[in-house]
Structure formats: C-alpha cells, structure tokens
Amino acid sequence: MAHDWLDRWREGRIGFHRPETHPALVRHWPRLGVRPGTKVLVPLCGKSLDMRWLAQQDHPVLGIELAEEAIEQFVAEGTGDVSRYQQAPFAICRQGSVELWCGDFFHFHIDQAAEIGAFYDRAALIALPAATRQRYAFHLAQLIPPGARGLLITLSRAAGDEAAGPPYHVPGEEVRELFEPNFLVTHLGEGEPEAESGFRESVWALTRRGPMT
Template structure:
C-alpha cells in the first residue's frame, strides 16, 4: 500500500470514510447467499462501519489495514474489550467478531486467510495506483477459495490520475478480475455532488468448489 494513504490517516484527511454502513452493502450482500458464519476478508479496511454491520449479521471479519490510526479509531467506536497479539508479522487486535490485522495486505499469506469464506472491497482497489492494482487482484484471488463470494465497490471521477481514491473504470475492473472471478455489475449509483460515481460488483472466485 502506498504512503499517501497512510499520510491521509495521519493528517485526518479521510473524507472517503462513511459515517454509516454503505447502503449498497445492506442492499446487495444478502443476494450473495454467503454461508452463515463465513469469515469475511476486508482488505484495506480503514475504520469502516461496514465491518460492524457484517459482524452483527453473524459474519466474523478479518480486516487488513496499514494505518494503525484507522484501527485504533475503529476500536474506540465501541466500548468493548480488545485482545491484542502478534501473528505472522502483523499486530492483531480483536474486538468481538472483528479481527484487525495491522500491516501490508500483500504480506498476508494464504495460511493466515485459511478460514476466509467471503470478501468485501469497499475502498481497496480504488485506493491503489494503476501499477499496483494488477498485483492486488491477483493476491486477492490467491487468498480466497474457489466459490467464495464478495462485493466490490468501484469509483469513477473526472480528476484524471488524482487519488487516492483513484478513478477505476468499469472496463479495468472487468479486465483485472475476470481471469479469476465471475464478475457481475449489480448497481451503478448516482454521481455525488463532486461528480464521483460508484459501481457495485458481485464477485465469485472461479474454480471447483472444495
């Protein structure tokens, strides 16, 4: 993950953070028919309240985040105990059904993600510059098993290469993900006041089910 993202957390420039659960998660997650109790991988998770929503629905969450500031702010949102330990080079904080690993997503290995059965990308792919997105798509595919389902929320805007968050056109999302995932566009959201448009994708890891 690139330093500008960490710098934004340190400076409090996190306008991308939603103060509520993303409406597209609420609307589209049920249609995925994710197995009850499946652990959900949330890469580059920030302090997203979407993780609370998933956990409250009975899905254990494995969030990966580079910025410790984001993790501490997430934990402070709820007055509940936190257990902390180190595993595989990550500083891990567990609060209830949410497990947050502080470190580089690309250093997460399949052994650490062995229990993952689903995934959710609200601001991961769009946080990465073009040169890193291909690596991200490949690494995500290595971490989730065949048949695993997930949602990905894309973003387009007219600020050229400005970011993060970056503008990632639908054609690029399809190019990056279709080699390893079944990809379906399920929603195009109306542009916001800044002309930024979100797209919502249902994904399923290709390959024989185990």
C-alpha cells in the same frame, strides 16, 4: 503510496471514511447468499463501520489495515474488550467478532487466510494506483477459495475527467480485465454521479472460479 496513506490518518485527512454503513452493502450483500458464520476478508479496511454491520449479520470479520491509527480509532469508537496478539509480521487486535490485522495487505498469505470464505472491498481497489491494482487483484484471488463470493464497490468518472487519486477512477472494463481471469464478475448496478466529485459508484458481485463454481 504507503507513506501518503499513513500521513492521511495521522493528519486526520480521512474524507473517504463514511460515518455510517454503506447503503450498497446493506442492499446487495444479501444477494450474494453468503452463509452466516462465514469469515469475511476486508482489505485496506480503515475504521469502516461496514465491518460492524457484517459482524451483526453473523460474519466474523478479518480486516487488514496499514495505519495503526485507523485500527486504534475503530476499537476506541466501539464497545467491548479488546484482545491483542501477534502473528508476524502483523500486530492483531480483536473486538467482538472483528479481527484487525495491522500491516501490509500484500504480506498477508494463504496460510493466514485458511478460514476466509468471502470478501468485501469498498475502498481498497480504488485506493491503489493502476500499477498496483493488477497486483492486488491477483493477490486477492490467491487468498479466496473456489466458490467464495465477494462484493466490490468501485468509482469511475466521465471520460476526460479521470483526475488523480486516491480515490482512483476504475472503469468497468478495467474491473473485468483485472478480475475475470479468476472470478465470475457480475455488475449489480451503479449510482448517480456525485455532484461534488463527479464520481459514479458501481457495485460488483465476484465469485472465485474453480472446481466448486
């Protein structure tokens, strides 16, 4: 899985990358009520322009990405000085208020997430095969403090058309099964099926359960 992901970036097979901010983020993020200044975790971030939009809303951003090519393209396509440093096992670079950690999301631990207060997932869960999605949901829950909120965007296809990914078909019942043990899950809406792929987008608000909720 990791090798396939790295190959996609090296070979430029990045059809999943959107050349503009995702409209669902612009529409639904304000509904979460995340306070300005709250640091947002973006797992498997690629070079998503959504991170720049979040930064423009006064959110420091911490993106985690396995492919060095994605991170280098992100900073090359941006503006401003880039600072670089290490926090083993991650190589980190910062441009403005966006901090990009190059490495495996599953090696990012709670002591490194001390300032995280929100999260955004547009392309992480749907990039993972079924066996890894449960591990992802559990690891995310470990990193997110009680009361913290996030926005999750998933893709699903009609029954009988769940082709192999990535991106993977993740139906609503699986979203609830994965996250409801640790999050309050609210379905915010869904789009029309895409003519070419047959995928339908769904948007979810997640609030980490705990003493504060």
